[in-house]
Amino acid sequence: MIKGSFPLKAFKALETPFYYYDIDLLKRTLETVKAESGKYGYHVHFAIKANANPHILSVIAGYGLGADCVSGGEIRAALDAGFPADKIVFAGVGKADWEINLGLDNDIFCFNAESSAELDILDELAAAKGKIASVALRINPDVDAHTHAKITTGLKENKFGINLSMLDGVLEQLTKLKHLKLIGIHSHIGSQITDMSAFRALAVRMNEVQEKLDTRGLHVEHINFGGGLGIDYHHPNHIPVPAFADYFAAFRQLLKLRPGQQVHFEPGRSLVAQCGSLISKVLYVKEGEVKKFVILDAGFTELIRPAMYDAYHYIENLDSDGQTETYDVVGPICESADVFGKDVELNKTRRGDLLAFRSAGAYGEVMASQYNRRRLPKAYYSDENGFEA
Numbered sequence: 001m002i003k004g005s006f007p008l009k010a011f012k013a014l015e016t017p018f019y020y021y022d023i024d025l026l027k028r029t030l031e032t033v034k035a036e037s038g039k040y041g042y043h044v045h046f047a048i049k050a051n052a053n054p055h056i057l058s059v060i061a062g063y064g065l066g067a068d069c070v071s072g073g074e075i076r077a078a079l080d081a082g083f084p085a086d087k088i089v090f091a092g093v094g095k096a097d098w099e100i101n102l103g104l105d106n107d108i109f110c111f112n113a114e115s116s117a118e119l120d121i122l123d124e125l126a127a128a129k130g131k132i133a134s135v136a137l138r139i140n141p142d143v144d145a146h147t148h149a150k151i152t153t154g155l156k157e158n159k160f161g162i163n164l165s166m167l168d169g170v171l172e173q174l175t176k177l178k179h180l181k182l183i184g185i186h187s188h189i190g191s192q193i194t195d196m197s198a199f200r201a202l203a204v205r206m207n208e209v210q211e212k213l214d215t216r217g218l219h220v221e222h223i224n225f226g227g228g229l230g231i232d233y234h235h236p237n238h239i240p241v242p243a244f245a246d247y248f249a250a251f252r253q254l255l256k257l258r259p260g261q262q263v264h265f266e267p268g269r270s271l272v273a274q275c276g277s278l279i280s281k282v283l284y285v286k287e288g289e290v291k292k293f294v295i296l297d298a299g300f301t302e303l304i305r306p307a308m309y310d311a312y313h314y315i316e317n318l319d320s321d322g323q324t325e326t327y328d329v330v331g332p333i334c335e336s337a338d339v340f341g342k343d344v345e346l347n348k349t350r351r352g353d354l355l356a357f358r359s360a361g362a363y364g365e366v367m368a369s370q371y372n373r374r375r376l377p378k379a380y381y382s383d384e385n386g387f388e389a
């Protein structure tokens with residue numbers, strides 16, 4: 001088995017479970033996304049929902065990216081980390097009044113509006129402040145992302161976005177809302193998408209939306225394609241940096257831009273997943289009648305993706321080079337869903353061994369909970385003293 005390189009000696013002194021971030025890999029990933037998007041002048045806003053760890057955010061902000069937020073808490077986290085307000089976009093189907101006001105007070109770049117009901121409130125709150133809010137309409141493009149049902153969003157009759165069939169009505173409504181300025185169209189079709197044809201279909205669909213706008217004589221300056229680029233969970237060592245070149249090229253090839261139009265993206269997972277690992281200690285190896293169970297001190301409270309989406313994470317035993325054996329790897333939470341993997345091949349595993357869950361930098365630490373009255377996991381970084389691998 002190919003293993004990642006970890007500062008095992010330093011790990012031994014730490015209380016488990018914890019997250020460990022490879023900051024060099026994060027920086028390499030950010031350099032790649034900057035270079036590939038920069039070829040076409042595309043703008044990149046990091047989707048903070050994937051990882052809101054302040055150190056990670058400040059590294060990303062340092063590369064000049066914008067931020068994609070879905071709550072007032074995320075807007076605050078973005079501002080605290082140094083993302084400029086004029087590069088913050090704010091999406092979400094349920095923006096509370098205080099969250100909208102926070103966006104207005106900070107003059108964020110754009111509200112990605114998801115419904116006609118939201119537009120009315122946005123207009124009312126902007127009017128109360130004597131401001132004009134910039135909005136992009138989140139269009140539901142009815143494109144199948146071919147991904148897990150719980151993380152697909154672009155299909156018809158979804159809670160997200162405005163259906164194409166209702167666009168005319170919303171455009172009509174906008175002519176009456178004097179405190180809103182329509183600056184863009186937005187879409188997001190789902191997450192962990194590895195099939196570029198889904199993105200190609202999205203680009204074509206947005207061309208159609210633009211044609212619709214043309215017929216009404218409307219010109220928008222910004223087109224935002226959301227996030228969604230997937231990563232290789234099975235080969236974190238071979239393919240640590242996702243295929244950003246193919247991703248941006250897919251849009252470049254098909255998009256028909258009007259003069260002066262700016263293109264935006266909101267990647268989350270693809271920027272941070274591979275740089276993070278969850279490190280956990282083996283509490284017990286339980287021999288069942290047929291199976292062997294590795295019982296860890298981490299559970300779905302630290303990494304919920306396997307329990308919630310049946311997601312696969314590559315697991316490796318950092319302490320053992322022994323022959324591989326087959327185990328069910330489980331956590332300590334009092335729920336039968338607290339299983340990380342069944343029939344997992346691991347080097348022979350004993351109590352006290354450290355296991356790494358790879359590709360956990362996105363939707364890992366940020367989704368941790370305190371269920372069973374557990375402590376939230378700590379995080380460590382490769383650029384701290386003492387973590388030289």
Ligand code: LLP
Binds near residue numbers: 191
């Ligand atoms: N923009 C919008 C409007 C979104 O809803 C999302 C993710 C993104 C951008 C970023 O997408 P990404 O590039 O990360 O695919 N917790 C799930 C993923 C939920 C994604 C929600 N929306 C998971 O662990 O797989």
